[in-house]
Amino acid sequence: MVVPFVQRVLSLFLAVAFVFFFSVSARAATFEAQVDRTTIYRGESFTLTLTLSGAQQSITPDFGPLRKDFQVRTQGQSSSVNMFNGSFSSAVTWQIVLLPKNTGDIIIPSISVQTGLGVLKTQPLRVTVSAKPSPVASSKDRDVYVTANLSTKNPSLNAPMVYTLRLVASKPVSEITHGDLKIDNAIVELQGDPKVYDTVTGGKNVSVVELRYLITPLKPGIITIPSYVFQGMVSGDRPRRPTQMFDPFSNRAQDPFAVLQDFGVFDALLGQPFTLMTDEVVLNVSGAQANMDPWLPAQGLQISDFLDGEKNAKVGEPFTRRLTLVVNGNTGSVLPSLEDRAAPEAFFSVYAEKPEAGMNITEDGTVTGWREEAYTLVPKYGGDLVLPEIKVPWWDIKNSKVAYASVPARTIKVEGAPAPAAVSQQFQASQSTDLEQNSATSATSSGSVSAFTNISGGFGGILRRQNALVFLTGVAAALIIGVGIYFLVITPRKEEQSQTASSSPTSVLSGVSGVRVKGPEDAVNENARKPAVSLSGLERAVDMNVLKDHFLLFVQQKVGGGPVLSLKDAVREIGQRLDERDRNILFVAVSKLEGALYAGQAESFDDIRNDIVRSLKALKTPASDHHGKVTRLGALNPS
Missing domain, CATH: 2.60.40 (Immunoglobulin-like)
Structure with a gap:
């Protein structure tokens, strides 16, 4: 009978021991809040720690009140088991990384949590957000x-x-x-x-x-x-406090995992989160402070000119001209093309290579851009042929004024028969017209800048004064004939086309060499009737004229505003939304399109169309969202 008695005593002892060691703590449930520091610099984050002890959560705490004065960057949750006077209790901890929205004294509001014992709340806390130090x-x-x-x-x-x-x-x-x-x-x-x-x-x-x-x-x-x-x-290298895990005289809750925390194991492995802003x-x-096309703000601009093979020039034999522009304070992609000024096409056949452009950024943040253009020039006539002065206007940011970069005129002695007088007269007439237009523009706007330059000294005697009277007589006769043709032929045809266009909206794009503007109201009404043009529409263009019309309308649709009147305007507008490579592809393709349309150059239509479409497929869509993608980097370990 002794054995059953011993068994009963042993069972009772084990039951008491079990209750003693594993009973739930009788202490009151708490929900506490603390921050890792109370003074924060603007643009820096800090960590708010919420700890629930002695109770089980029913739902996750509501962190919504924090969003009034803080951005909640990250949040995490962990659980732990504490031992106090031989009893075990559980605790749940939330760590929230907060980024203040304003400076000054900011109150962290009370946070509530629903538990099995009812609703528990933290006490409000105060933090001070100071201006950023140097x-x-x-x-x-x-x-x-x-x-x-x-x-x-x-x-x-x-x-x-x-x-x-x-x-x-x-x-x-x-x-x-x-x-x-x-x-x-x-x-x-x-x-x-x-x-x-x-x-x-x-x-x-x-x-x-x-x-x-x-x-x-x-x-x-x-x-x-x-x-x-x-x-x-x-x-972090948080100071390690002496552990009281096994201190029998300690009154604080003892965490069996505190020894690891006190030795900084978790900090070493995980670290402390930060957010810096x-x-x-x-x-x-x-804005633009001068009537300059293109608008070219910079700190400096230089042009260099290099000729190769010109010393023994002959009619029909090529030599090379290389023009290089270097700009300080801007990129090579904004530098203008000099193709129309490389050589007068009245006396040379001009073959342009694909231009190259680029830029470099120094350690102090200075931007330097460059553009290099190479041309093969083939003289058509002999004699002293002049490559005119090239002058490029730019806006001097430092001194707030228009400045010029230039290369002087150069005379090339070409062996062969000289140019006929009629060719020289026609060329000089075109230059005179350009100069008159530039003079008029300068007179109407003190800040205007001519895109062309005066060519002084003639072309080595090609044009002689005794031909001036003959030339002026011819011009007058041509004007009279032109006026007669306009009123007898072109005006009736325009009226007929206008009637056809009003009855068929799609005819606006067929057989038209450009977008014609009769006036502000007409332009708006005419553009409203035009069908939308997509990239697939550009791909279906069947000839140079249709490709030009579709391209102009496509650009107008993308950039908005009034009609785009020229290919040059279109490239400038749409080029702002292309990277440098695609911008150059588009520029070269449109230059070839202009040459085919207006200079009778033999160009591959398919190549031009394909290059235009390929470059436009890379258009960047403007966006106002300031919270884009996040990029992850590796670790930093200062030695």
């Missing part, structure tokens, strides 16, 4: 910080700026991510991959992630560079 102070006081530098604070229309962003870390950083930069009314181009390097700042070894963006304003007025956000994990930048973009 980069020097940051390098001394912060383990991780960001800097942002802009190459200019006074941007101009079509003048690129370099925006340099740096994430600097004096401790190992991992899981680095950064966003995408998008700016309304500007082209934004990331320059290559992010650079990662080590350096010394303020006597500290630091690692740096550097990104560079090229920002080109497309409209004058206010533009805003939004805040740029970096996120990641930085390893640059300040928003507001800029005022100055």
Whole structure:
């Protein structure tokens, strides 16, 4: 009978021991909030920790009240088991990374959670958000910080700026991510991959992630560079407190996992999350200050001229001319073509090679662009033939005035029969007309700039004064004949075409060499009747004229506004939404189209059409969303 008695005593003892060691804690349930620091710099994040003890949650706490004054960047949840006086209790912890929206004293509101014991609430907390310190102070006081530098604070229309962003870390950083930069009314181009390097700042070894963006304003007025956000994990070296896990005199709750936390195991493996944000930048973009086409703002522009094979020039034998433009403060893609000024086509056959353009950005953020054009020139006649002076206007940003880059006129001695007098007269007449138009433009606008230059000294005696009277008589006769043809033939035909167009809207695109504007109201009504043109419509164009009309209308649809009157205007408008490679492809294709339409050049229609369509397929769609893709980078480990 002793055995059953012993069994009963043993069972009772085990039951008491079980209850003693595994009973639920009788302490009151709590829901507490704390922050990792109470003073934060603007653009930096901090961590809010919520801990629920002595109760089980029914649903996840509502973090909605936090979003009024903070951006909730990340949040995580973990569970733990604590032992207190031989009893075990569970706890749930939430860590929320917050980014303040404003500076000053900000109240973290009370957060509530539904539990099996009812609703529990945290106490409100106060944090102070201060203005960002200087980069020097940051390098001394912060383990991780960001800097942002802009190459200019006074941007101009079509003048690129370099925006340099740096994430600097004096401790190992991992899981680095950064966003995408998008700016309304500007082209934004990331320059290559992010650079990662080590350096010394303020006597500290630091690692740096550097990104560079090229920002080109497309409209004058206010533009805003939004805040740029970096996120990641930085390893902490939190002071290790002495563990009281097995201290029999301790009154605090004992966590069986606290020994790992006290030795920094989790911090070393995971680190502390951070979010850093640059300040928003507001800029005022100055517009075009002169009637210049194209508008070319820069800090400097030079043209160089190189000839090869011209010393023994003969009629029908080619030589090479190479023109190079170098611009400081802009890119090569904005430099104008010099093809129409490479050589007078009255005396030379001109064959252009595909132009090359590019740019370089120095360490201090200076942009240098270049454009190189090569031409094969074949003299048509002998004698002293002149390559006229080439003059390119540009806007001097530094001195706020129009400036010119030029190469002087050059005389080429060509062996062979001289040009007939009629050819010389016709050429000189065209130059005189250009000069008169330029003079008129200059008289009406003090800031206007001529795209052509005066050619002084003639063409080595090709045109002689005794031919002037004959030439003027011929011009007068031609004008009289032209006026008669206009009133007798062209005017009735225009009326007939106008009647046909009003009865058939689709006829606007068939058999028309361009978009004709009779007046502002007529242009609006005429454009409203035109059918939409897509890339597939361009692909179906059957000849040069139809391709031109479809291209002009396609560009008008994409850029909006009034009708696009010329191929040159169309390329300039749509080229702003293409990268440099596709812009060059489009430029060359449209130049060939112009040559085929107006100069009788033999060009491949299929090649021109295919190049235009291929370049337009790469159009960039403007977007106003400032929260684009997120890019993930590797880890930084300052040595």
